[in-house]
Amino acid sequence: MDFHIKVILAIATCALSVGADITTYVPQLTLMPIQGSVTSTTFTLDKPQCIFGSRTNQVWLLVARSNVSVSITNAMLKPPSMYSSFPTQGYYHVPLGTEASYPCSNTADYIRVGDTVYCTDNTYCNAPLPDSGPYRVKFVVMNNNALVSSSLWSGLITLRTGKNPSTIDTWPGRRSGGMIVLTSILSLLMGILTLCLTAAFFVGCKGMSRKKGTKENSIIQADQNTKNYKTHYSSTIRHQPDPPSSPEPKIV
Ligand SMILES: *[C@@H]1O[C@H](CO)[C@@H](O)[C@H](O)[C@H]1NC(C)=O
Numbered sequence: 600m601d602f603h604i605k606v607i608l609a610i611a612t613c614a615l616s617v618g619a620d621i622t623t624y625v626p627q628l629t630l631m632p633i634q635g636s637v638t639s640t641t642f643t644l645d646k647p648q649c650i651f652g653s654r655t656n657q658v659w660l661l662v663a664r665s666n667v668s669v670s671i672t673n674a675m676l677k678p679p680s681m682y683s684s685f686p687t688q689g690y691y692h693v694p695l696g697t698e699a700s701y702p703c704s705n706t707a708d709y710i711r712v713g714d715t716v717y718c719t720d721n722t723y724c725n726a727p728l729p730d731s732g733p734y735r736v737k738f739v740v741m742n743n744n745a746l747v748s749s750s751l752w753s754g755l756i757t758l759r760t761g762k763n764p765s766t767i768d769t770w771p772g773r774r775s776g777g778m779i780v781l782t783s784i785l786s787l788l789m790g791i792l793t794l795c796l797t798a799a800f801f802v803g804c805k806g807m808s809r810k811k812g813t814k815e816n817s818i819i820q821a822d823q824n825t826k827n828y829k830t831h832y833s834s835t836i837r838h839q840p841d842p843p844s845s846p847e848p849k850i851v
Contacts, residue, residue, distance in 0.1 A: 621650045626660075626736050626753035629709045639759045640727035641713035647738060647750075648708075651698035656747050658698055659739045660712060662728070663690035665755055668735040678744040682718060682726045694723045698740065712736070731758040 629636055629645045636643040644660075651658065659679055663671060667689030679692035693712060711725075718724035728734070734757075738750040 621647075621652075621738060621740065621748050621750050624650050624738065624750040626738060626750060628753075628756060629707075631707055631709055633709065636709075637756075637759060638713075639731065640729075641711055642728075642734075642756050642758060644710045644712060644736070644753075646708035646710050647701055649701075649703040650738075650750075651701050651740065653742075653747075654697065654699040656698050656740045656742045658695045658701065659741060660693040660695055660710070661690060661737050661739050661749075662693060662712065663735055665733045665735050668752055673746060673749070676739050676749060677741060677746045679723060679739075679741070681721060682724050683720055685729070692723060692739070693725045695738075728758060731760045733757040 624647060626647075627645045629643045631643075631645075633643060635641070661671075661676060662685075671690060675690075679694070680688060680690060682691045682693075685691040695710065713725065713727045715725040716727060718726040733755040735752045735755065737752050740747040740749065
């Protein structure tokens with residue numbers, strides 16, 4: 600039992616130490632929650648930790664177009680290629696300091712590739728990537744331009760495609776049919792509502808003015824009624840003593 604555990608531990612330790620070797624390391628896009636981990640000109644890798652040996656060798660990141668990466672041999676990794684040769688040969692080296700800057704650490708860190716906006720010609724530079732790719736990258740360790748070791752290739756890295764203003768779609772042709780129907784119905788309803796409101800407004804205005812008129816009329820009528828009533832009343836009062844044939848005294 601004890602022996603078995605020891606064997607398992609030994610295997611695990613062995614696997615871990617192999618996993619921590621640069622020759623089996625696969626560069627990864629970071630999963631750290633940082634803003635813009637992939638943009639139209641940059642991407643962000645996990646910073647390798649505990650995979651480099653000697654402290655003085657130079658660490659480079661080889662960035663290659665994925666279709667070119669398959670034909671890159673170790674002989675092509677040295678000397679490092681400048682960014683200016685990328686358009687012709689399809690790959691270049693980004694300088695990433697010495698091995699000493701990749702200590703073992705418990706804190707996750709990242710490397711942003713394409714982060715240096717201003718690069719002068721004929722320098723090694725972490726320049727912005729020219730297009731969406733796809734790219735593959737690998738870490739390369741060199742000692743005075745002699746290849747020491749290299750990691751495995753990363754998976755495909757495709758950058759975001761920035762939208763060219765002229766291709767931004769403003770015509771509804773590519774909108775979904777349902778959206779067009781919904782928009783049409785809403786516009787129609789809006790139109791009808793506006794018409795109704797306008798109509799209601801005018802009708803309301805007319806009604807108000809008419810009401811004003813009828814109010815005046817009814818006041819006059821009421822006056823007349825009162826007069827008539829009074830007359831009638833007085834006449835009825837007078838009716839008792841007077842004969843019915845007597846004329847009404849006041850009829851307007
Ligand atoms: C690789 O793809 C790029 C475009 O993405 C193209 O310009 C280049 O010619 C291709 N190279 C090879 C070797 O196929």
